[in-house]
Amino acid sequence: MTSVPDVIQTWQMVQPWTKDKETGEKIPGKLEKTTIPMPELQPGEVLVEIAGCGVCHTDLGYFYYGVPTVNKPPLTLGHEISGRVVAGEEEWLGKEVIVPAVMPCNNCPICDAGRGNRCLAQKMPGNSLGIYGGFSSHIPVPAADLCVVENRGDVPLERLAVVADAITTPYQAATRADLQKGDRVVVVGAAGGVGSYVVQMAKAFGAGTVVGIDINQEKLERMLQYGADYIINPAGKDVKTVRDEFRALCKENGLPHNYGWKIFEVSGSKGGQEIALALLSFIGKLIWVGFSTNVNEYSLSRLMAFDAEIIGTWGCLPKHYPKALELVLSKKIQIEPFVETRPMSTIRETFEEAHSGKLMKRIVLTPDF
Ligand SMILES: [Zn+2]
Ligand SMILES: [Zn+2]
Missing domain, CATH: 3.90.180.10 (Medium-chain alcohol dehydrogenases, catalytic domain)
Incomplete structure (x- = not known):
């Protein structure tokens, strides 16, 4: 002793x-x-x-x-x-x-x-x-x-x-999202210290498709070996361009783009948050993991129309x-x-x-x- x-x-x-x-x-x-x-x-x-x-x-x-x-x-x-x-x-x-x-x-x-x-x-x-x-x-x-x-x-x-x-926060987030086998997942901030584990955790929970979004190209590409099926780098693009890229990616791969996605916002950045909000769609879930002092603008009536949820998760x-x-x-x-x-x-x-x-x-x- x-x-x-x-x-x-x-x-x-x-x-x-x-x-x-x-x-x-x-x-x-x-x-x-x-x-x-x-x-x-x-x-x-x-x-x-x-x-x-x-x-x-x-x-x-x-x-x-x-x-x-x-x-x-x-x-x-x-x-x-x-x-x-x-x-x-x-x-x-x-x-x-x-x-x-x-x-x-x-x-x-x-x-x-x-x-x-x-x-x-x-x-x-x-x-x-x-x-x-x-x-x-x-x-x-x-x-x-x-x-x-x-x-x-x-x-x-x-x-x-x-x-x-870094591992358990994603575990709780996946639980809050009620992640199930075959789920379609987007991780915004997918290459970061927590985001990279959200990607891995989604796959460990059985997600069928994981799309990783991050502005750090080198780290983002690495995630293709650790659970990300597809990646999008939004650097220098506006939100609409990123959303169009996401839709094109879905079309190419025979995935619906407008319903059922579980989106994890892990970037804690204004740009990342805007992308996450823009991708939320019908019966979707947006799990808010990242932190920033930014105040976001979003029409909450979209949630009603989408029958969607935004869920915060802590620790x-x-x-x-x-x-x-x-x-x-x-x-x-x-x-x-x-x-x-x-x-x-x-x-x-x-x-x-x-x-x-x-x-x-x-x-x-x-x-x-
Ligand atoms: Zn911490
Ligand atoms: Zn207590």
Whole structure:
């Protein structure tokens, strides 16, 4: 058993993003390497020695784009965590675990209704779990909803960090869409850190056709090997042109273009959102996965005429985690081509690179304090 140190080593966001008073420009936050006292564990809590923590677009939102965290800085970001239990509740000791990105309170009307992924008292590392986050050596977490990792074969534990969010958010989204065998699916933002797994997840749920839409041609083409049957690059095109391209693609391949499509908006970009809304048609479903502060314009009466739905989805219920993990361990969902591990000491450069949007892979940072 690893001994428990006196302090937690961490990369804290000591200052959040700010606005330049004169230009109104957003100035990124500040990261500092520091230590915080080891907290006394409460009943029901365990201490996880972190193996890896993924860098998510949500972290960048807090750091660069002006999205506020629930708990004010200084706090440590990072909510995509895998690791090993080293202290706390005895039956958990030594277990390898994935920490769900959002942990419900399991004791409120929303949780009782089976909608705990949107529990209002939920805890999210790097946002609302005290000052604690995944870009650290250790993290105290409630044990109840941890996902135990067993029989992971040759898959390194740190790489499984992506199950905490990038894999499970698509799992929940596919569940919300009631994805069935043979379904026709469009993924907008299909080449991104979450979108690439939405594509794979759709196929793992049995989708018959998956159309991937993204502006990054190189990453988009890669998706043809991982679940996308067809791809459309909307870069430099207006919405109508993209819709016409989609219709032509359907015609060429003997697919109906105007009914029954399940569309996942994962891009979180204005352009992507406009495309997703434009493609929604009769008895269709639009699952809203990506986040932006953009305000959209859409005639909701179209929903009535289409008998269609727009559905929001947030995080993932902890009960789905073992099933999502199994899809990864059975290689029905590939993570290897989409994940790169780096030492946590590269966090500043890694944030910058992730922010630039040029990375081909999602980065998992491994503690090297
Ligand atoms: Zn995330
Ligand atoms: Zn609750």
